[in-house]
Amino acid sequence: AGERQERIWVFIVLILLTVLTIIAMLYVVIDYNLVTKSGGQTPVIGQMTTDQAQPEGVAVETGPNAYTVSLVARMWRWAPGPIHVKQGAKITFRVTSADVLHGFEVQGTDINLTAVPGEIGLVSHVFRKPGTYYIICNEYCGLMHHAMASPIIVDP
Ligand code: CUA
Structure with a gap:
């Protein structure tokens, strides 16, 4: 029974890590979007026409x-x-x-x-x-x- 419980825990940790990685990647993508919209050499107002x-x-x-x-x-x-x-x-x-x-x-x-x-x-x-x-x-x-x-x- 001990080994089985151990496996379940490893499984849970792996799922948590995967979810966290996906969240982190989404965050980077969103952040990068903001930078390209309003950043760069000659920054302009990203939200304006x-x-x-x-x-x-x-x-x-x-x-x-x-x-x-x-x-x-x-x-x-x-x-x-x-x-x-x-x-x-x-x-x-x-x-x-x-x-x-x-x-x-x-x-x-x-x-x-x-x-x-x-x-x-x-x-x-x-x-x-x-x-x-x-x-x-x-x-x-x-x-x-x-x-x-x-x-x-x-x-x-
Ligand atoms: Cu507080 Cu910006």
Whole structure:
């Protein structure tokens, strides 16, 4: 009887390992999908249509003294690098998410919106003072939520 029980246990462990391997492989496939959609050398907004696509985290001039900055939040960053904007210009942020909900908050301003996968949130702001402002995340999004901060550098 002991040997039979042993075999059953080996069988159960093998099935568990197989299931875990399949889950892990699915996860990699899904993750890779996200990367190819919005990653690469010149990242564009994965969730937006082609005509709306803009480079991530770069201020694009859209009018007199008006700029747009597109951001794709993902675990756990807002932009590929520091975002440079001009003091006194109207900056419109277009914010979406590649994975889960993130809370888009810019410290020292009243900017506060939720980054939602598949949707583009818009918020405009004029930075009156030069300096460094931090985008933080105010919606719990997992392990490194607290470290999800990106600088906005306001150039005079
Ligand atoms: Cu992103 Cu919390």
